[in-house]
Amino acid sequence: MPPLPLQSDWAFVVGNLDLLLVGTGVTVALTAASILLGFLLGFPAGAVEVYGRGPLKRAVETAGVVLRGTPLLVIIILLFFGLSVSSSAFVTATIALGLRSAAYQSQIFRGALQSVDEGQLEAARAVGMGRLQAIRSVVVPQALRRSVPGFQNEFTIVLKDTSIAIVIGLGELLTVGQNLYQGGQSTAALEIFLTVSLIYFVLTFVTNRSLDYVDDHFSIPGGERA
Amino acid sequence: MSDPLLELDDVYKSYGEEQVLSGVSFEMDAGDVDVVIGPSGSGKSTMLRCVNRLTEINGGAIYLNGECVTDADTDVNELRKQVGMVFQDFNLFAHLTALGNVTLGLRKVRGIDKAAAQEQGYEHLEQVGLLDQADSYPAELSGGQKQRVGIARALAMDPKLLLFDEPTSALDPELVGEVVEVMRDLAAEGITMLVVSHEMGFARSAASDIIFLDDGEIVEHGPPEQLFENPQAARTGEFLSRLETTHEGE
Ligand SMILES: Nc1ncnc2c1ncn2[C@@H]1O[C@H](COP(=O)(O)OP(=O)(O)OP(=O)(O)O)[C@@H](O)[C@H]1O
Ligand SMILES: [Mg+2]
Numbered sequence: 132m133p134p135l136p137l138q139s140d141w142a143f144v145v146g147n148l149d150l151l152l153v154g155t156g157v158t159v160a161l162t163a164a165s166i167l168l169g170f171l172l173g174f175p176a177g178a179v180e181v182y183g184r185g186p187l188k189r190a191v192e193t194a195g196v197v198l199r200g201t202p203l204l205v206i207i208i209l210l211f212f213g214l215s216v217s218s219s220a221f222v223t224a225t226i227a228l229g230l231r232s233a234a235y236q237s238q239i240f241r242g243a244l245q246s247v248d249e250g251q252l253e254a255a256r257a258v259g260m261g262r263l264q265a266i267r268s269v270v271v272p273q274a275l276r277r278s279v280p281g282f283q284n285e286f287t288i289v290l291k292d293t294s295i296a297i298v299i300g301l302g303e304l305l306t307v308g309q310n311l312y313q314g315g316q317s318t319a320a321l322e323i324f325l326t327v328s329l330i331y332f333v334l335t336f337v338t339n340r341s342l343d344y345v346d347d348h349f350s351i352p353g354g355e356r357a
Numbered sequence: 358m359s360d361p362l363l364e365l366d367d368v369y370k371s372y373g374e375e376q377v378l379s380g381v382s383f384e385m386d387a388g389d390v391d392v393v394i395g396p397s398g399s400g401k402s403t404m405l406r407c408v409n410r411l412t413e414i415n416g417g418a419i420y421l422n423g424e425c426v427t428d429a430d431t432d433v434n435e436l437r438k439q440v441g442m443v444f445q446d447f448n449l450f451a452h453l454t455a456l457g458n459v460t461l462g463l464r465k466v467r468g469i470d471k472a473a474a475q476e477q478g479y480e481h482l483e484q485v486g487l488l489d490q491a492d493s494y495p496a497e498l499s500g501g502q503k504q505r506v507g508i509a510r511a512l513a514m515d516p517k518l519l520l521f522d523e524p525t526s527a528l529d530p531e532l533v534g535e536v537v538e539v540m541r542d543l544a545a546e547g548i549t550m551l552v553v554s555h556e557m558g559f560a561r562s563a564a565s566d567i568i569f570l571d572d573g574e575i576v577e578h579g580p581p582e583q584l585f586e587n588p589q590a591a592r593t594g595e596f597l598s599r600l601e602t603t604h605e606g607e
Contacts, residue, residue, distance in 0.1 A: 254448035258462035353497035
């Protein structure tokens with residue numbers, strides 16, 4: 132007698148949990164790498180938009196507009212199949228997600244830098260600090276705190292969008308799920324993709340909670356939350 | 358004969374078409390406390406900001422200890438180490454404690470190590486009566502306390518001259534006294550101060566000279582007794598009587 136279909140489908144998922152966890156690992160690594168790249172490019176870009184001038188500022192602004200105006204799917208396909216920036220799907224996906232995230236992170240930081248009132252910068256200059264020094268010691272620490280909520284949002288978006296790397300065959304979480312299903316070994320489509328969804332949910336939930344903690348931890352006593 | 362501590366020599370400043378300072382000249386000796394009064398928009402803040410070059414002048418010159426500080430090749434950061442400023446809106450660094458506000462300049466500008474900077478910071482907080490609030494953040498302080506931290510922050514750099522731009526006008530009336538008291542102490546200690554303020558009690562008791570600025574020009578400049586009791590220019594008298602009526606209700 133064949134086992135009940137429901138049982139067998141969940142059993143299939145459980146049996147392949149190790150593969151799904153490997154995919155989850157790739158998703159987490161891709162998220163981390165992309166967010167990091169996005170920060171390394173996006174923070175200076177935001178600062179250039181606020182404090183820069185001339186061609187550099189215009190170039191940064193234009194790059195941002197272009198990146199924000201292009202679908203991520205297009206960016207990743209263009210980089211991988213069109214420009215072949217790297218033979219590694221992981222590297223290509225990191226660049227695509229990182230660039231796109233930089234374009235959004237730059238706006239988070241731009242707004243945060245602009246929200247610190249001018250008077251504090253002036254007071255720092257008045258004690259004899261150079262402009263760069265004053266920005267670094269007075270404006271940036273406050274702007275970083277104020278970026279946390281926007282950053283939290285960006286983090287979850289990147290995390291979920293790593294699934295787009297499926298189109299270049301990177302073995303991240305969704306790809307693993309898809310392979311399990313298409314391998315033809317199972318009819319467990321619903322069970323597999325529900326499990327995949329649940330894992331994404333747990334990841335975003337944990338990320339959000341961690342950043343809530345960061346927000347609280349770095350908030351300024353008596354004042355606004357971070 | 359030694360140079361005056363501060364000298365403004367025929368200073369002009371305009372914003373576009375608008376002439377804000379039109380040939381301002383005066384001198385201060387070390388230990389002087391000069392109080393600048395004048396109507397809103399007369400150029401008082403602009404004049405102060407020209408002294409530490411938060412604003413650049415268009416004509417004339419400013420000298421500190423006989424040295425011209427408005428040359429193009431003057432190091433503005435060097436100048437600002439010698440000239441402290443206290444702002445109307447305090448402008449405290451919101452992410453730092455009172456002690457952090459006072460020590461930031463010592464550490465970043467003077468390059469003093471943390472422990473030594475803190476030691477000096479505590480001294481200056483004590484000077485303004487806020488030793489017990491050293492670990493409080495600006496948002497946890499009252500307006501009067503914030504301004505006293507602002508004063509301590511300026512004092513910490515050991516400036517030759519302190520500029521005050523309406524230090525009490527953002528304060529609730531009951532908090533003005535504590536700030537004026539600190540300023541009086543500083544005046545008594547011989548610290549040179551150029552103060553924009555309409556706090557008449559302070560002006561009468563602590564000022565060496567009163568400077569009445571109107572429409573970008575110094576209309577009258579003299580010791581408080583003379584300027585308040587026996588103003589020479591009609592405009593001074595008018596302004597003072599208006600000031601009295603507006604301040605009566607407070
Ligand atoms: N950065 C600026 N750009 C353009 N105009 C300015 C600037 N700063 C000041 N002004 C103008 O210069 C004039 C003098 O301003 P200032 O702030 O020096 O006056 P004030 O005497 O300090 O007035 P208040 O008592 O209101 O503080 C005003 O008409 C003001 O609009
Ligand atoms: Mg003013």
